[in-house]
Amino acid sequence: MPRTRTSSSTELLVELRRDDPLPLHSQLERELRDAIRSCRLPDDTVMPSSRALADQLGLSRGVVVEAYEQLVAEGYLSSRPGGATRVCAKATEPSPAAAAPPSPATPEVRIDFGYGRPDVTQFPRQVWLRSIRRVLNEAPSDRLSYLDNRGALELREALASYLNRVRGTAARADQIVICNGFAQALRLVAHVVRASGGTRLAVEDPGQLDAIDAATASGLTPVPIPVDESGIVIEALERSNADAVVLTPAHHFPTGAVLSAERRAALVAWANAHDSLVLEDDYDAEYRYDREPIGAVQGLAPERVIYAGSASKTLAPGLRLGWLIVPNRLVDAIATAKQATDRGSASLEQLAFADFLSRGEFDHHLRRMRPIYRARRDALLAALRRDLPALRPVGASAGLHVIAWLPSGVDEAAVLERAAAAGVRLYGLRQYHSARQKAPGGLLFGYGAVTEAEIDEGIRLVAEAMDGERPGAPQAQAGQSALRVEAAAG
């Protein structure tokens, strides 16, 4: 019985093609494996003899013997000397039905004011290709192997020169560690703070959520420190008993505040007095539209500050290129942590960026992008003034986003929901506060990846969606909503 069943099953399942580039024995193995996995050949089925199957399929017997031996070695078949070859499917399990989790249904997004994405359609593909080509034509072979645990020397040298020139840092190539963007930088620093006995990581409030996640993942307690229009409040930091602080001095995320000169000095004094560490997240300082950007705090105190930057906002997040300038005493710890995590970042990308930087292509790209983003910022502010005059935009003329506080009494969640229903994705500010319920409502508009026309239309759609956003408000009031009426204080 089993023999008969097997034979017919085998005939059914085995389909070999002479024009397939795969050798015949491999094709046979594949077909038999699939049949066993899918239970078309059930457990303990006796297989036909190699001679019989070879005859049936018009193959030389050697091909079948080879396939059987392979499948015995892999555990799909079993054979005993002198005995029959049998399916050994106890070990296998049926393949589950293909079950890609369905993506959750969301209303169509026509315009997305998402934050943190540059305009990747402007990525200088041909110039980048030239850099890659030079690297592939010229780089010594060892650059394709494992690199120094700090990253490619070429890139560290190019970055030291660029950052010292443009960001006022005090960096040497041997103090720089290359990593996969700021997310990884944060993890590495949190790990090293914890490993050296630290327990508390101060974070800006409001501030980026990544810092809180990284603290928690490393076993540190995140300590929220308030931020006002001059940046992080140093008096609160002094009372925090924190071992380190993560902050965004050049352009606070999300409020856009710039850390004042007094507070910069006080920050360094705090770090000196408490032997504490500062992680300076210089995430979008290349984009300042009204004046030269404020230089990095790292330049004031290179032994207290770890400086972090990335190419995610300036070139493309997909490059996954980030960098840290690390005080001498911590370079080994950070580089070792990076090494343990993933053995370093992709080397061709590092070398291409080194070439791109040292040829001035990065400066050129930034000079090209600044007026584009500035025009979008201007378009956004103009549209807000025109269509949503009750909003109060704040922050320096910089970066890739604007925030605006909502008038009191306007519910942030309701605004986001109405905008979404109109096809416009907006982002609220409450999520960035430690006390979300008590936090003032506000909106975050990223303009990095939307055109001026989209900005204009998006804000108009939001304004229309807001008309009558107060439940029960009479529609007859000329469609005026709380957001359409200019605030008395505005």
Next chain:
Amino acid sequence: MPRTRTSSSTELLVELRRDDPLPLHSQLERELRDAIRSCRLPDDTVMPSSRALADQLGLSRGVVVEAYEQLVAEGYLSSRPGGATRVCAKATEPSPAAAAPPSPATPEVRIDFGYGRPDVTQFPRQVWLRSIRRVLNEAPSDRLSYLDNRGALELREALASYLNRVRGTAARADQIVICNGFAQALRLVAHVVRASGGTRLAVEDPGQLDAIDAATASGLTPVPIPVDESGIVIEALERSNADAVVLTPAHHFPTGAVLSAERRAALVAWANAHDSLVLEDDYDAEYRYDREPIGAVQGLAPERVIYAGSASKTLAPGLRLGWLIVPNRLVDAIATAKQATDRGSASLEQLAFADFLSRGEFDHHLRRMRPIYRARRDALLAALRRDLPALRPVGASAGLHVIAWLPSGVDEAAVLERAAAAGVRLYGLRQYHSARQKAPGGLLFGYGAVTEAEIDEGIRLVAEAMDGERPGAPQAQAGQSALRVEAAAG
């Protein structure tokens, strides 16, 4: 007094060049910053008035005002309305003297039998460049932004097709997670095992040290499981009470054993019975020289096995490309852990590899490399037979390394030391055992990155260095050492 000093100091330090692409005010800022950092302008020095400095330097006053304002904002200078501008160096600290840690002095290495490195001089640079060019010319812009947390779909599809065909896996694209090589894969899996309540990670003994490091870093206890000539000993695994096991079934590292068919079935039965997880490290299975490689265990039990592979041994470690095939129930956890760690791997590299794979270039590269590595393996075994007949090489004809046990009584450390003195770097096997002191001595010869001529010379140099390796042995015995004499049992 200060005024005079300042003025002369300023004259000394400021060097502006009209042909410098940097604007004059930026040059002035840079020079003043450097002077303050280096204490050439000490703390509290009164700066010359903007008018005086402008006259002195032949600049318009606006340039100096702009530079002063910038440096005040950055915290290097302070000014009060109506008062003088002063150096504010309390916050700064003197830059430490450039202090690159000197690399430790080691004897010159002429020939390095290092393990784990492919021959990167054979990297197909022009073919890779073609793939990169196609990607840069054709990929949609969103591929340059943040990707799906599992990695680029193009690559996951190409890998599923390749691995199912060549490695006998049962993979769908939506089960694959792209990461930065095996080191990161190990960290991600250890993290997820721990996060789901696991406490014990079984590792092969002898085995790779990375698995022990990853276990420890994630808070898991590594549990060594012995390996014999049929691979990991499943009876010991059954007694281990482990939540997961990391192993190298196709070609055990370092001994070269292949997991037998019986043990493959027993491994899967163990995982099913204990609801445990298997991490299959398929690190060099593409290189099998005497027969087709054994298919992946993952194909037998796709809901129990996480399969891990990388391009580090087949193409180049510098690509930092690795992949995991993950059981359905764990895909989200692994992808989320990868996302939190570094927001994904470099996208251009992923897309280029997808192109390279789907055009058959990867198969072509492997077909080209196999005879090269096989010839090196043959050269190594021949040289060992000729010059060091007392060594006992073991393991399948596969991979990029050979191990050989030392005759009892020969000290591993002494052999490594003598070889190093002769300019040949060898690697011992004791380090891969949990009980290093009791472990048998042995040598690991990587042949991926040495030519046949280097292999021949390297082994000859080692043999010469070993002559008289037994302290006090009479030199007169025709230079015969314990390694030169063929073992009685060999």
